[in-house]
Amino acid sequence: MLTILFDGIAYGMLLFVLAVGLAVTLGLMNFINLAHGAFAMAGGYLTVFAMQKFGVPFLACLPLAFIVVALAGAVLERTLYRPMYGKPHLDQVLFSIGLAFMAVAAVDYFVGSSQQNLHLPEWLRGRTEIGDGATLLGMGHYRLFIIGVCAVLTVVLQLILSKTRFGSRLRAAVDDPRVAAGLGINVNIVFMLTFAVGSGLAGLGGALGAEILGLDPTFPLKYMIYFLIVVSVGGTSSITGPLAAALLLGIADVAGKYFIPKMGAFTVYLLMILILMWRPQGLFTRKGGR
Amino acid sequence: MSAPAYESALLRTARWRPWEFVIWAVAFALPLAMPSHSLLVNEIAIVALFAMSLDLILGYTGIVSLGHAAFFGFGAYAAALFAKLVMPDPTVGLVFATVLSALLGLVASVTILRGSDLTRLMVTLGTALLLLELANKLDWLTGGADGLQGVVMGPVLGLFEFDLYGRTAAWYSLAVMLVLFLVMRRIVHSPFGATLKAIRDNRLRAMAIGIPVVSRLAVVYTVAAGIAGAAGALLAQTTGFASLDVLAFDRSADVLLMLVIGGVGWLYGGVTGAIVFKLLQNWLSSVTPQYWMFWIGLILVLLVLVGRDRLLKPWTWFGMGKKKGGAA
Numbered sequence: 001m002l003t004i005l006f007d008g009i010a011y012g013m014l015l016f017v018l019a020v021g022l023a024v025t026l027g028l029m030n031f032i033n034l035a036h037g038a039f040a041m042a043g044g045y046l047t048v049f050a051m052q053k054f055g056v057p058f059l060a061c062l063p064l065a066f067i068v069v070a071l072a073g074a075v076l077e078r079t080l081y082r083p084m085y086g087k088p089h090l091d092q093v094l095f096s097i098g099l100a101f102m103a104v105a106a107v108d109y110f111v112g113s114s115q116q117n118l119h120l121p122e123w124l125r126g127r128t129e130i131g132d133g134a135t136l137l138g139m140g141h142y143r144l145f146i147i148g149v150c151a152v153l154t155v156v157l158q159l160i161l162s163k164t165r166f167g168s169r170l171r172a173a174v175d176d177p178r179v180a181a182g183l184g185i186n187v188n189i190v191f192m193l194t195f196a197v198g199s200g201l202a203g204l205g206g207a208l209g210a211e212i213l214g215l216d217p218t219f220p221l222k223y224m225i226y227f228l229i230v231v232s233v234g235g236t237s238s239i240t241g242p243l244a245a246a247l248l249l250g251i252a253d254v255a256g257k258y259f260i261p262k263m264g265a266f267t268v269y270l271l272m273i274l275i276l277m278w279r280p281q282g283l284f285t286r287k288g289g290r
Numbered sequence: 291m292s293a294p295a296y297e298s299a300l301l302r303t304a305r306w307r308p309w310e311f312v313i314w315a316v317a318f319a320l321p322l323a324m325p326s327h328s329l330l331v332n333e334i335a336i337v338a339l340f341a342m343s344l345d346l347i348l349g350y351t352g353i354v355s356l357g358h359a360a361f362f363g364f365g366a367y368a369a370a371l372f373a374k375l376v377m378p379d380p381t382v383g384l385v386f387a388t389v390l391s392a393l394l395g396l397v398a399s400v401t402i403l404r405g406s407d408l409t410r411l412m413v414t415l416g417t418a419l420l421l422l423e424l425a426n427k428l429d430w431l432t433g434g435a436d437g438l439q440g441v442v443m444g445p446v447l448g449l450f451e452f453d454l455y456g457r458t459a460a461w462y463s464l465a466v467m468l469v470l471f472l473v474m475r476r477i478v479h480s481p482f483g484a485t486l487k488a489i490r491d492n493r494l495r496a497m498a499i500g501i502p503v504v505s506r507l508a509v510v511y512t513v514a515a516g517i518a519g520a521a522g523a524l525l526a527q528t529t530g531f532a533s534l535d536v537l538a539f540d541r542s543a544d545v546l547l548m549l550v551i552g553g554v555g556w557l558y559g560g561v562t563g564a565i566v567f568k569l570l571q572n573w574l575s576s577v578t579p580q581y582w583m584f585w586i587g588l589i590l591v592l593l594v595l596v597g598r599d600r601l602l603k604p605w606t607w608f609g610m611g612k613k614k615g616g617a618a
Contacts, residue, residue: 032408080591080595089408089411090348090354093354093411093546094590095591097543098586098591099591101586102587104587108581225419228411228412229412231408232408232409232412265423266423269423270420273420276409276416277401277413281405281406281409
């Protein structure tokens with residue numbers, strides 16, 4: 001029982017890191033980016049190759065994935081994404097799904113469609129068990145590691161958004177770009193940095209999740225739906241909303257697959273539709289703003 | 291405008307143009323002229339009908355949907371199961387599948403009434419995924435991942451047997467498409483259709499002048515679902531097969547792409563888009579069988595960057611320079 005709960009939390013935390021970048025671009029910049037999974041995939045492949053080809057240790061790969069993908073995100077934001085901000089949502093959907101298709105086919109072309117394996121270092125492979133019988137809690141060390149990393153990230157992000165000068169600039173730029181620009185905030189730079197960090201987080205999530213979620217060229221399309229669920233169910237106003245949604249989703253998914261394997265992902269989709277019909281703007285929404 | 295003037299304006303836009311008769315005549319002549327391509331004609335007619343049904347909700351009413359394949363696939367399975375379990379007559383099966391899909395659309399219309407574009411994207415996508423999971427898990431009924439095989443169809447109207455070359459199939463699909471096209475044409479040119487466009491352009495204003503927005507959305511979603519179901523039923527009947535692929539996300543994305551290539555808010559847009567898309571797909575997948583997804587993606591990106599309303603007007607690509615404002 002507790003093991004399922006634990007695995008669900010780890011899975012949810014992982015989803016959160018993958019999706020939080022999307023929550024930032026979608027929620028704060030109001031841009032529907034279906035290509036978000038492609039950034040995560042890039043992070044995953046980067047880690048796999050850095051470890052296999054160049055022998056980079058796993059821990060060093062994580063910041064590497066973040067930085068490289070963030071840079072790629074910044075470049076793409078400047079060249080391709082910026083003209084899309086003012087376009088209608090349909091255009092954004094088409095544009096970003098086109099990017100995702102291209103990423104899928106390109107990875108397939110260069111790397112091949114087979115599943116890639118990540119070789120974890122020895123100290124992350126073990127498993128600790130506490131208690132016995134019904135209260136048995138089995139914790140995989142890698143899952144414990146994921147939970148730790150994600151918890152730190154959450155706190156840091158929340159602090160950046162609510163306490164720093166950059167956070168208030170970002171919130172101002174989102175609420176009204178024109179007034180923000182009038183106050184001397186360089187809206188373009190703020191958006192570019194935000195997009196880069198969002199992409200970088202996706203890359204980090206992809207690197208962390210490659211072992212659990214699996215890594216093959218269809219990754220962006222396979223997990224796109226999960227990211228979108230996390231963001232739309234959680235609401236896009238804060239970090240806590242997507243976090244709660246990701247945990248809920250992770251636990252529901254793991255528990256659903258364990259207790260009623262016949263239903264598969266059915267539970268998750270049904271849960272999402274019901275929540276969105278009950279609260280169309282997500283579970284946690286900000287009053288005011290737009 | 292005085293009353294007779296706007297009446298005549300509405301009637302004028304609804305009038306049949308000469309070229310429309312030509313196009314339909316050509317379409318029906320195709321299986322005779324190019325018998326070897328009948329299967330392709332059949333396929334194009336089906337996806338064109340599917341794209342038109344999406345246009346009804348996307349182009350005319352402004353509802354962004356990523357899960358229109360839900361109704362297409364539902365219709366396909368309904369028709370296939372009907373033929374297998376009840377009776378093999380195609381026409382009855384078609385009506386059955388259409389009515390059932392429309393009912394599903396009526397139920398699903400509850401989900402699109404609230405929320406923003408993102409919420410609608412998610413619930414439409416979720417509905418399609420839900421059905422996909424159902425079709426996958428109920429394998430005693432649907433055949434699961436292997437698909438539903440052994441669907442044998444009787445002759446159309448008891449007269450025309452389906453042949454191997456697909457000529458009967460092509461004419462059958464074209465005829466159904468023409469009938470449903472007439473229905474949709476009537477809808478979008480009626481005052482009812484005008485209220486849909488009002489809702490698309492400004493929902494709040496539409497509400498303020500007394501248009502019952504909720505019931506209009508429910509009705510148009512139901513009709514579009516029924517027509518999409520009919521398209522799915524045609525596919526299942528003419529191929530004698532239904533598999534999970536009819537419900538897959540790719541299909542929703544493809545139909546959206548077709549519609550956007552052809553132009554939204556214009557019934558022939560769905561037809562044009564379907565023709566272009568299918569020919570492109572045939573050509574690309576024969577050139578690069580595995581990586582045609584890349585080119586589709588590239589086309590999508592370019593399409594949006596150029597501005598999709600200008601793609602059909604090549605003479606505006608150069609020279610006009612930058613004009614303010616994107617598509618509606």
